[in-house]
Amino acid sequence: MRQTEDEQAGRQRPRYALVDVVRGIAIIGVVFYHLAWDLRFFNIITTAVDVAPGWFFFARTLLATFLFLTGVSLVLAHGVGIRWRPFWKRFAILAAAALLVSLGTYIFAPDAFVYFGVLHAIALFSLMGLVFLRAPLWLVGGLAIVMFAAYFSFQSPVFNSRALSWIGFWTVPPLTEDLVPVFPGFGFTLLGILLTRLALLSGFAARIAAVSANGRLLGALKQAGRWSLIIYLVHQPILLGILTPLAPYLAREDPAERATEFFGACFSSCLETEGNATQCRAYCNCALEQVEAGDLWGALNAQGVSQNPEIGAVINLCRAMSFELDKPLELLE
Structure with missing residues (x-):
């Protein structure tokens, strides 16, 4: 005879090591992604981590995993009956952590601070998810489909403001370091609730619970999963402190940035001396071409640049090509 969800879940609520392992893999992925982002921020690597397709997909996969596991954990912890004291304790911890992230990012980036990031979303979705722990399965699955369909089919500039952007229907992404909107974010949590309830009904959850995740690697991943919130909060300060x-x-x-700075300094200096914008533009374009062609950036940054014969040759050549001067122009002095 088939058992009910409550009977399948059991009152002892076993710890699912495999869930911890998956969460551990996800949090390590987050650390790896943020390391790459920080390396790009400090211009140590050139890959645009925030927009490169592969990195973008990687980040979205990690986010979807955490939102999905939020639904999984809700069912495993409260499927038999909501344990209000542990729930509110965990909710308070998440809310406090989310507030800490908001305050920290506001101090360092007030124009782009995190006002509804992943921790804010997990806290809210955990609260919303309680409604669906005992709702009909068809309703849970149907609403998940609606969440995704609405996100991909509807947009409005009304939701571009910070006050409404957390819902998810913006036409222009808001300025913030992290934003996890309700649409489609809560859809992943609903999928976690749905599939976990189905696993409990079918008996498949018992097979998952039997996975012990022994061994050094799996054990380390399991511990990382159990400490994922702490890792999430401390890893960026540690990375930034090191880098x-x-x-x-x-x-x-950055070659493009370096060239722009060179031309700007040269043009300003030339205008102060000669006052002819057209000739100064020609002179500085010539100088930039010669410096890049001869890879003279090191000579420009060295002491005694005005006595460097290579730099002197560039000045004389570009002066002759641009205009006649009584005295040579100096590139970056």
Whole structure:
């Protein structure tokens, strides 16, 4: 005879090691992604982590995993009956952590602070998910489909404001370091609730619970999963603390930015001396071409640049090509 969900879940609520392992893999992925993001921020690598397709898909997969596991954990912890004291304790911890993230990012980036990031979403979705722990399965699955369909089929500029952007129907992404909107985010949590309830009904959950996740690697992943919130909160300060003092020694110059700065300094200096914008533009374009062609950036940054014969040759050549001067122009002095 088939058992009910409550009977299948059991009152002892066994710890599902495999769920911890998956969560551990996800949090390690988050650390890896943020490490790559920080390396790009400090110009140590050139890959645009925030927009590159592969990295974008990787980040969205990690996010979907955490939202899905939110639904899984809700069912495993409260499927028999909501344990209000543990629930509110966990909710308070999540809310406090989310507030800490908001305050921390506001201090460092007030224009783009995190006002509804992943921790805010998990806290809210945990509360919303309680309604669906005992709702008909068809309703849970149907609403999940609606969440995804609505996200991909409806947009309105009304939701571009910060006050409404957390819902998810914006036409222009708001300025923030992290935003996890209700649409489609809660849809992943609903899927976690649905599939976990089905697993409990079918008996498949017992097979998952039997996975012990022994061994050093699986054991480490299991522990990482159990401490995922702490890891999430501390990993960025640690990474930034390590990379900030090293960045000046590891950073790679951006050729485009370097060329723009060179031309701007040259043009300003030329205008102060000669006052002819057309001739100064021609002179500085010539100088930039010669410096790049001869890879003279090191000479420009060295002491005594005005006595460097290579730099002098560039000045004389570009002066002759641009205009006649009584005295040579100096590139970056």
